[in-house]
Amino acid sequence: MNLLRRHPVAIALVVLLLLTAIHPLPALVDAVTGSAPGDADLDRPMLYVIFAPLSDTLDAVTFFSLARAVWAVVVWVLLLAAWGAIRASSDSLSWRRIVASALLGPLALVALVVAALLLPRPVPRLVSDGPGTVIDYHAHTNASHDGRPGWTLAKLAQWHERQGFQATYVTDHNVIYDGSLPVPEGTSISLLPGVEWSVYRQHVVAIGRVEALPRDSFGESTARMIRMFAVIERQGGLSIASLPEYWRYHEEELSAFVLGGVDGFEIVNCAPKALGFPSDLRRQVVALAASHDLVVVGASDNHGWGQVTCVWNVSHPGAQGFHTNRVFARPLALVQGDWQAWTAPVTQPWFMLRSLTWAERASWLTWVVIILLYRALPRREGQAAGLGILARSLGRRSRETPTPVPNQTPT
Numbered sequence: 001m002n003l004l005r006r007h008p009v010a011i012a013l014v015v016l017l018l019l020t021a022i023h024p025l026p027a028l029v030d031a032v033t034g035s036a037p038g039d040a041d042l043d044r045p046m047l048y049v050i051f052a053p054l055s056d057t058l059d060a061v062t063f064f065s066l067a068r069a070v071w072a073v074v075v076w077v078l079l080l081a082a083w084g085a086i087r088a089s090s091d092s093l094s095w096r097r098i099v100a101s102a103l104l105g106p107l108a109l110v111a112l113v114v115a116a117l118l119l120p121r122p123v124p125r126l127v128s129d130g131p132g133t134v135i136d137y138h139a140h141t142n143a144s145h146d147g148r149p150g151w152t153l154a155k156l157a158q159w160h161e162r163q164g165f166q167a168t169y170v171t172d173h174n175v176i177y178d179g180s181l182p183v184p185e186g187t188s189i190s191l192l193p194g195v196e197w198s199v200y201r202q203h204v205v206a207i208g209r210v211e212a213l214p215r216d217s218f219g220e221s222t223a224r225m226i227r228m229f230a231v232i233e234r235q236g237g238l239s240i241a242s243l244p245e246y247w248r249y250h251e252e253e254l255s256a257f258v259l260g261g262v263d264g265f266e267i268v269n270c271a272p273k274a275l276g277f278p279s280d281l282r283r284q285v286v287a288l289a290a291s292h293d294l295v296v297v298g299a300s301d302n303h304g305w306g307q308v309t310c311v312w313n314v315s316h317p318g319a320q321g322f323h324t325n326r327v328f329a330r331p332l333a334l335v336q337g338d339w340q341a342w343t344a345p346v347t348q349p350w351f352m353l354r355s356l357t358w359a360e361r362a363s364w365l366t367w368v369v370i371i372l373l374y375r376a377l378p379r380r381e382g383q384a385a386g387l388g389i390l391a392r393s394l395g396r397r398s399r400e401t402p403t404p405v406p407n408q409t410p411t
């Protein structure tokens with residue numbers, strides 16, 4: 001009881017880590033069948049597992065749909081601010097310190113989001129036993145208007161290589177990558193030619209050696225837009241309807257896409273706007289593609305932000321049609337479309353914890369114990385020897401006063 005009163009957060013975390021182990025989620029889900037694949041798995045580097053609480057949290061921040069991210073940030077900011085303020089006022093601190101304490105949690109949250117976008121870190125990679133190429137069908141460089149500045153082909157290639165990809169199409173917005181540039185030094189990734197055309201309420205990923213086309217002539221109506229599929233085919237390329245646009249604007253017109261000659265559909269796309277794609281619609285699109293022998297693909301849609309992809313493809317090079325490509329996604333990404341946005345502050349950590357392997361769970365528990373020891377021991381034994389300066393300074397700080405505000409520091 002004493003432990004529970006002193007460390008409610010740590011105890012709640014331990015209970016959650018054990019509860020979520022009862023019904024865990026697989027590392028990967030086949031987005032077509034909905035079940036875990038037997039011939040593909042995620043390989044997590046040692047450092048990723050050692051720092052699992054940070055690694056898993058940053059992955060979970062990366063795999064938010066836009067609507068769920070907004071809810072999670074607003075609710076967590078309010079809760080952390082209230083918690084900080086209540087803690088400070090129960091210690092009867094001045095109002096300035098109460099405000100400082102209330103800001104601490106929200107600032108930590110902002111730091112976490114920035115770290116998810118920018119911090120280089122160890123990442124999981126796909127390992128596949130079966131035949132085929134691990135490939136990405138849709139990714140951007142700084143040649144796109146919304147690509148991260150400085151996000152060169154070389155950086156894109158390294159990003160893919162770290163995660164187990166062997167090849168990626170380079171599909172910048174309305175800028176053709178013709179595949180003629182040499183493979184960047186230090187990587188073995190094949191960079192394949194492609195483009196992402198913006199046309200009437202739809203983005204069309206064209207892969208292969210495609211050429212420029214009069215993009216404006218495919219504007220203003222769905223009927224005009226779908227004529228682009230035949231043009232891409234005549235150029236020798238394949239056309240793939242991208243998410244989220246066909247879900248947002250053409251949900252009722254997908255059979256017209258098929259009649260127009262589209263070669264495939266994205267069924268998973270890791271962009272925050274596309275991650276909310278619901279499972280029932282994914283099943284409908286998979287059924288449509290299967291009945292017309294069209295390809296279904298996953299797309300990182302990487303623009304240079306974030307360190308991890310939510311999806312990989314294993315494809316048989318040269319083949320076409322429904323059975324030539326398999327799509328393996330992280331389960332946390334797939335549930336984004338199935339839960340109401342307002343549940344995100346609770347369901348995001350819940351599904352993250354359910355996705356942990358036993359090694360990651362052991363790492364989380366170890367970190368909880370380490371932090372409890374650092375916080376508890378000096379408190380019990382005063383200036384306890386043996387735990388080092390960090391323990392003593394942490395203990396002293398938490399028992400006495402918070403760090404002084406800089407402009408109040410005596411000079």
Ligand SMILES: [Zn+2]
Nearest residue numbers: 138140196301
């Ligand atoms: Zn894109």
